[in-house]
Amino acid sequence: MKINSKDPGNSSVDYRIASFGLGTAGCRILSQLERNGVKLGKHHYASCTQSDFDLVSGKNRITIKLPVGGKISQRSVRGAAHAHRDQIDRALEGVDTLFLIAGLGGKVGSALAPMIAEMARERNIRCFSVVVMPFKFEKNKHFTAGVALKWIRSLSDGIIIVDNDEILERFPQAPLQESFELIDKTLALAVSRLFGLADNAQGASLDMDKLLQVVATDGYSVLGTSGPRSDTPLSAVKSAVKSISKTADPREIKKAIIFMAGNAKLSASDLTSAIGTVESFIGPRLSSVDLGYSTGGMVSSALILGSGFPVTKFDKYDPLDSILAGREIDFYPESSIEIDLGRLENIE
Ligand SMILES: Nc1nc2c(ncn2[C@@H]2O[C@H](COP(=O)(O)OP(=O)(O)OP(=O)(O)O)[C@@H](O)[C@H]2O)c(=O)[nH]1
Ligand SMILES: [Mg+2]
Numbered sequence: 001m002k003i004n005s006k007d008p009g010n011s012s013v014d015y016r017i018a019s020f021g022l023g024t025a026g027c028r029i030l031s032q033l034e035r036n037g038v039k040l041g042k043h044h045y046a047s048c049t050q051s052d053f054d055l056v057s058g059k060n061r062i063t064i065k066l067p068v069g070g071k072i073s074q075r076s077v078r079g080a081a082h083a084h085r086d087q088i089d090r091a092l093e094g095v096d097t098l099f100l101i102a103g104l105g106g107k108v109g110s111a112l113a114p115m116i117a118e119m120a121r122e123r124n125i126r127c128f129s130v131v132v133m134p135f136k137f138e139k140n141k142h143f144t145a146g147v148a149l150k151w152i153r154s155l156s157d158g159i160i161i162v163d164n165d166e167i168l169e170r171f172p173q174a175p176l177q178e179s180f181e182l183i184d185k186t187l188a189l190a191v192s193r194l195f196g197l198a199d200n201a202q203g204a205s206l207d208m209d210k211l212l213q214v215v216a217t218d219g220y221s222v223l224g225t226s227g228p229r230s231d232t233p234l235s236a237v238k239s240a241v242k243s244i245s246k247t248a249d250p251r252e253i254k255k256a257i258i259f260m261a262g263n264a265k266l267s268a269s270d271l272t273s274a275i276g277t278v279e280s281f282i283g284p285r286l287s288s289v290d291l292g293y294s295t296g297g298m299v300s301s302a303l304i305l306g307s308g309f310p311v312t313k314f315d316k317y318d319p320l321d322s323i324l325a326g327r328e329i330d331f332y333p334e335s336s337i338e339i340d341l342g343r344l345e346n347i348e
Contacts, residue, residue: 015208017041018095022112025103025132027052029184034058036188037197040099044091046084046116048077048108062087064108074144077111088116097212098127100152105134105141110148117155128215129156133314135164146317158215160305161222161312162187163247170227190225190303193294194259206257206292214255214290214307221307222247226300233262233270234277236302241281244304247312251283254308260293261301278304 019040021030027045034043034057045053046062053061064080066072081088092098098120102109113129120127129152134141153159167183168174174182192198196205215221224244226236237258244250260266260274271293279286285308 015041015097015212016095017097017099017208018091019043019099019101020091020112020116021045021056022100022102022116023047023106023109024049024052025106025180026101026109026113027056028180029103029130029132029187030101031055031057032184032188033191036192038188038192038195041095041097042091046081046088046112048072048080052108060091064112072107074107074111074148077107078115081112081115085119088119092120092123092125095125098125100127100129100156101131102129103132103134104148104152105138105145110144114148114151114155117152121155126157126212126216127155128158128160128212129153130160130162132162132164133317135168142317146314149314150318153220158212158217158307159220160215161220161247161314163222166243166246167225186225187223190223190259193261193303194257194292194305196292196294198261198294198297204292205294206259206290210257210290211305214257214288214305217254217307219252219254219308219310220248220312221305222309222312224304224306226302231300233260233266233274233300233302236260236300237274237277237304238281240302240304241278244306247314248306248309250281250306252285252309253282253306254285255288256282256286256307257290257292257305259303260291261297261299262293262295263297263299264295266293266295266300274302282306 017040019030021027024047027047030043030045043058044060045056046064048064048066050063062084064077064084066076066080100113100116102113104110117127117129131149131152134145164183167186168179171179171182189198194206222244224240226239241250258274258278260271271291275289275291
């Protein structure tokens with residue numbers, strides 16, 4: 001197994017990156033990343049709901065106008081989004097790497113993410129999707145989310161799954177209204193740590209090259225975090241592995257990034273035993289680990305981004321998947337555009 005550790009610094013490759021926050025969750029998460037200082041190229045936001053832009057500071061917003069009085073569905077959102085293809089095209093101009101961020105299971109993110117991923121593919125742009133899956137209790141969203149996940153995966157060069165349930169477990173007492181904010185902040189802190197933008201940035205951060213090398217696989221990538229407070233670096237790492245195991249089988253991980261955050265006492269032997277622990281839990285398929293750390297924080301925490309999972313617990317959200325097992329004739333969902341049929345009579 002190869003272990004790579006890197007000094008802080010910028011990516012050696014000059015990527016031309018753009019990212020899109022799509023729908024309510026996508027807009028909130030991307031804007032939270034922005035507030036944490038994480039810049040994924042040029043940020044764009046697209047949604048049908050004006051209030052989704054409340055926390056967005058930039059002007060790169062695409063408001064998709066739905067027909068008044070029509071039934072809102074994924075098909076109608078995609079249909080209405082066709083009118084904005086030029087705007088999306090302009091956002092993709094000169095870009096070679098695209099990040100799409102969306103919550104799945106609703107109508108907007110689930111409709112737009114595959115549509116834009118497909119536009120990226122047609123333009124030879126590498127597309128990485130970050131998708132948030134619905135809570136266990138949002139049963140009415142599971143099927144939609146499962147179908148959208150499969151479709152987005154087929155169009156993405158890499159896909160990172162964020163399990164809302166898993167992060168929310170950390171905050172059992174949080175009122176539901178605050179829970180999204182807590183999840184988004186946890187996520188943004190994890191990503192900003194990876195890039196050396198938190199904890200006063202003392203340590204060894206990871207860069208875009210490493211991230212993309214780990215995430216660019218056919219399988220899923222899953223982010224595991226240790227939660228806000230662990231007693232020791234070792235217990236933090238164990239907790240991050242446990243977090244991954246709730247979403248997918250950690251023994252399937254092929255590549256991983258481990259990031260340890262601790263105080264000034266974080267030692268080389270802490271890092272060595274952290275790697276040893278991850279190896280013992282994760283097992284034989286692991287071919288490469290990138291290690292980053294920071295020492296400017298107050299508490300021990302760890303995060304692990306594992307990639308190469310052939311399945312996650314969310315595959316069950318689309319029950320047709322196992323029945324049809326790849327024999328679908330066409331799973332390309334349609335778009336619908338509202339046309340006033342009365343006007344067609346006048347054409348004759
Ligand atoms: N982490 C996180 N998850 C969210 C947030 N908002 C919604 N979600 C989750 O994301 C999934 C999709 O929800 P939305 O993003 O609200 O859906 P949408 O794409 O805006 O589509 P509509 O529901 O039709 O407006 C839901 O099942 C929620 O569990 C958020 O701010 N943060
Ligand atoms: Mg919404």
